[in-house]
Amino acid sequence: MAERSRVLVFDSGFGGLSVVAEIRKAMPDAALTYLADTAVFPYGHLPEADIVARVAELMTVAVPRFAPQAIVIACNTASTLVLPDLRARFTIPIVGTVPAVKPAAERSRSRMASVLATPGTVKRDYTRQLIETHGQDCRFTLVGSQRLASLVEAEFAGETISDDDFGSEVMSCFVDDGDRRTDTVVLACTHYPLVLDRLKALAPWPVEWIDPAPAIARQIMRVTETVAVEGGGQGEDIFHATGRLPPDGLVQRFGFAGQEPFVI
Ligand code: DGL
Numbered sequence: 001m002a003e004r005s006r007v008l009v010f011d012s013g014f015g016g017l018s019v020v021a022e023i024r025k026a027m028p029d030a031a032l033t034y035l036a037d038t039a040v041f042p043y044g045h046l047p048e049a050d051i052v053a054r055v056a057e058l059m060t061v062a063v064p065r066f067a068p069q070a071i072v073i074a075c076n077t078a079s080t081l082v083l084p085d086l087r088a089r090f091t092i093p094i095v096g097t098v099p100a101v102k103p104a105a106e107r108s109r110s111r112m113a114s115v116l117a118t119p120g121t122v123k124r125d126y127t128r129q130l131i132e133t134h135g136q137d138c139r140f141t142l143v144g145s146q147r148l149a150s151l152v153e154a155e156f157a158g159e160t161i162s163d164d165d166f167g168s169e170v171m172s173c174f175v176d177d178g179d180r181r182t183d184t185v186v187l188a189c190t191h192y193p194l195v196l197d198r199l200k201a202l203a204p205w206p207v208e209w210i211d212p213a214p215a216i217a218r219q220i221m222r223v224t225e226t227v228a229v230e231g232g233g234q235g236e237d238i239f240h241a242t243g244r245l246p247p248d249g250l251v252q253r254f255g256f257a258g259q260e261p262f263v264i
Contacts, residue, residue, distance in 0.1 A: 005224040006031040006234075008068035010058070012043040013153050014246055015191035016074030017254045019097065022217035023072070024255050030224070032237045032255070033066045035262055039243030042149050043077040044118025044189075051120070055082045056089065058242070061264050063090055070224050072216060073097060076188050077118045080126040093223035099127055099188035100212040102134035107208060108184040111138045114173035117188035119144035127188075141182065145169040145189075152191040156250055166195065167202045174204050186210045 007023065009016045013036050020032060037043075037058060043051055055078050059071070070093040073079045073086070079096035086094050099121065104113040121127055122144035131140050148169040155161045175182045185207050187193050193211040200209070236257035239246065245259045 004029050004031045005069045006033060006067065007220055007224065008033050008035060008062060008066050008071045009074050010035045010037075010055070010062070010071065010078075011073075011075040011190055012037045012077065013041040013149065013191065014156050014250070015149060015152070015189060015194065016072070017250075018190050018193040018211065019072060019074040019213045019216055020254050022213040023220055026214070026217040026221050027224075030220075031235070033068065034237075034239040034251075034256065035062050035066075036239070036241040036246075037243075038241045038245070041153065041243070042118065043075065044120045044144075044146075044149060046120065048081055048120075048124075051078055052082050052085055056085055057264070058262075059086060059090065062262070063092070068092065070095065070220060072220060074190050074216070076190065077120045080121055080124040093226075095216060095219050095223060097190060097212060097216055099130060100186045100210045100215075101127075101130040101140070103212075103215075104140075104184045104186045104210050105134055105136040105138040107210070108138050110180040110183040112141070112175060112177075112180055112182045113138050113184040113186065114141040114143055114175070114182050115186045115188050116143045116145060116148075116170060116173050116192060117186075118149060119146060121188055141173065141175050143170070143172045149189055149191040152195050155195065156246060157244075158247060163198075163202055166198050170199055170202065171204070174207070181205065182207060184208045184210060187212075 072095045083096045122142045239251040239256040239259040240262035
């Protein structure tokens with residue numbers, strides 16, 4: 001039997017499941033391990049140095065334990081900070097998730113686009129730099145949502161979230177200056193694509209929503225082709241969490257056999 005690549009997908013919470021869904025489509029045979037830092041979630045409000053230290057601490061335990069061929073940091077809030085540190089620590093390929101500013105600037109016709117993200121991602125030098133380098137002549141509105149990731153997490157844990165709650169978190173993405181209006185919204189937090197149907201229904205006018213997950217899945221496929229597989233693909237696909245675990249049905253919907261606490 002051919003060896004399978006094992007990929008470790010990391011996020012602060014359940015958001016990385018939007019990336020898992022795309023990896024499963026692109027690489028149906030890949031073995032996936034998920035690690036959610038639900039003990040510390042949400043990262044969007046944490047000081048930058050705390051995020052760098054926390055992700056390094058977790059990966060130092062997770063990489064030898066799970067022996068992945070590649071890691072996906074399926075979290076914009078972390079990726080916009082931790083990638084240089086992680087790449088200095090580990091030799092396996094590490095794929096990050098960062099705001100899809102370049103595709104938005106390429107696709108927007110009105111030249112008005114918004115980046116919907118956590119407050120942390122919106123504040124990052126990395127994000128500002130992306131807009132400077134790849135934003136072309138497009139006018140970007142940065143929208144740092146205080147609660148959207150937590151609302152998604154609550155909805156996935158079984159709570160009912162109202163349209164008003166979701167709507168108030170995204171309305172600032174829609175800018176109309178009289179002559180033109182926003183036509184493109186970058187989903188720059190992995191939690192948001194999980195509720196895309198709700199967001200579409202609440203939008204005051206239709207826009208193109210950009211989810212980077214399919215591109216991340218393609219990148220994972222490319223990098224795992226070049227890495228030797230040494231037994232990492234054995235065993236079941238398990239969802240691990242440092243704190244609160246999701247409901248059973250949820251992880252099974254994304255192809256995991258079960259869930260376990262992650263103890264450092
Ligand atoms: N899913 C994470 C992201 O892509 C953020 C959620 C959080 O605030 O922890 O940015």
